[in-house]
Ligand SMILES: Nc1ncnc2c1ncn2[C@@H]1O[C@H](COP(=O)(O)OP(=O)(O)OP(=O)(O)O)[C@@H](O)[C@H]1O
């Protein structure tokens with residue numbers, strides 16, 4: 001089982017959004033995918049309740065006890081998952097660190113804003129300390145100006161932080177899809193502009209899949 005964590009010690013950066021879209025993208029390619037919600041806010045548990053049992057399933061583990069997190073990973077792997085996608089809370093927490101330490105790859109969503117840029121180094125320091133492979137993913141980028149994105153890339157490059165070369169832009173359909181218990185990957189009747197969001201999430205998943213060494217539509221169960 002491959003494990004992807006989504007971590008950023010700041011609220012509202014786009015963690016839960018990335019988790020649900022990556023999990024659905026993987027599920028749509030026939031990978032047996034499970035979401036682990038470790039954020040006591042329960043954003044993805046609430047989302048799952050709106051899905052009426054549709055896969056990918058969401059499992060919760062809010063304990064700060066590292067053994068409980070480890071056991072949750074083991075249970076999910078033993079149940080035959082190919083991929084685990086882990087949501088974490090938006091602050092420094094032993095839960096997020098314990099989950100990240102067990103992941104093959106950690107994504108750090110970040111809005112191209114000074115506030116999010118300020119929050120990134122502490123998250124990166126934790127990941128570097130534990131030698132966890134990681135990449136920043138620019139999230140909630142405005143469509144009408146490239147400047148915030150360009151400035152964020154430039155600052156992240158100065159900090160020598162690896163960054164996914166795509167970006168996720170702002171789109172109203174993203175919060176509405178949470179309310180519907182879906183993702184933009186599952187909505188019907190999308191406009192051309194909304195389809196660009198779908199392309200962004202699919203492109204991110206394809207990149208993640210390759211980073212994890214998984215072949216398209218050939219799930220592994222080891
Ligand atoms: N690309 C986007 N376009 C529009 N809205 C977005 C986008 N990404 C996220 N959002 C919205 O921004 C809000 C915060 O996103 P999300 O819940 O994913 O952040 P988070 O990092 O998980 O926050 P928290 O730290 O509180 O758990 C949500 O309402 C979400 O629907």
Ligand SMILES: [Mg+2]
Nearest residue numbers: 015016039043
């Ligand atoms: Mg969240």
